Amino acid sequence: MKGRKLLMIPGPIEFEPEVLQAMGMATTSHVAPNFIEVFGHSLELMREVWKSPNCQPFIVAGTGTLAMDMAAANLIEEKDRVLVISSGYFGKRFKDILDRYGAKTTILEAPLGEVVPLEAIEKELKAKQYKALTITHVDTSTGILVDPKPIAKLAQKYNTISILDGVCSVAGEAINQDEWGLDVVLTGSQKAIGVPPGLALLMVSEKAMGV
Ligand SMILES: *Cc1c(COP(=O)(O)O)cnc(C)c1O
Numbered sequence: 001m002k003g004r005k006l007l008m009i010p011g012p013i014e015f016e017p018e019v020l021q022a023m024g025m026a027t028t029s030h031v032a033p034n035f036i037e038v039f040g041h042s043l044e045l046m047r048e049v050w051k052s053p054n055c056q057p058f059i060v061a062g063t064g065t066l067a068m069d070m071a072a073a074n075l076i077e078e079k080d081r082v083l084v085i086s087s088g089y090f091g092k093r094f095k096d097i098l099d100r101y102g103a104k105t106t107i108l109e110a111p112l113g114e115v116v117p118l119e120a121i122e123k124e125l126k127a128k129q130y131k132a133l134t135i136t137h138v139d140t141s142t143g144i145l146v147d148p149k150p151i152a153k154l155a156q157k158y159n160t161i162s163i164l165d166g167v168c169s170v171a172g173e174a175i176n177q178d179e180w181g182l183d184v185v186l187t188g189s190q191k192a193i194g195v196p197p198g199l200a201l202l203m204v205s206e207k208a209m210g211v
């Protein structure tokens with residue numbers, strides 16, 4: 001790979017030889033029987049990576065931002081209250097997307113380099129009925145890692161749908177979606193999943209599917 005720039009961001013990442021090899025294979029039809037098999041296998045593999053045998057996987061052509069948009073478009077209606085727990089730039093992006101769908105958003109912003117305290121989150125959830133809350137697992141702009149477990153617990157306690165932006169974390173940080181009780185965990189293909197950009201990936205709980 002002489003003459004190639006080494007890109008050292010969370011993604012698009014440098015590809016493993018197997019991925020480069022697969023990219024060199026002949027294209028198959030998107031309606032061919034073997035494509036259906038590969039697609040089904042990929043959905044099964046997502047359940048393993050997310051540690052979520054019970055959730056519904058989605059693979060849609062698009063970006064991580066599309067995955068965020070899909071969560072908002074499918075779960076949020078005008079005037080629904082959504083709590084955005086932000087630890088950097090991507091938290092604010094989620095607020096912008098939700099606002100576009102007419103959500104009534106409240107943003108809890110951590111000071112630079114810190115996380116929003118659990119007490120502040122519980123105080124908000126206690127004060128108003130929120131339909132959903134969003135968490136950025138790792139905010140790429142600050143490098144801050146948030147522990148989603150206790151926040152998902154709070155979301156369950158207050159009957160709120162939990163949405164995790166895992167674009168910078170899925171397949172890089174530990175995720176146990178079912179055990180932790182997260183309703184939506186989303187990412188894009190070009191970060192720790194380690195394949196080219198172009199796929200929005202979401203895992204959706206039965207509860208969120210119902211909504
Ligand atoms: C990269 C990233 C996104 C956006 O993903 P795109 O595929 O660039 O749209 C969203 N959230 C986080 C935390 C990210 O790191």
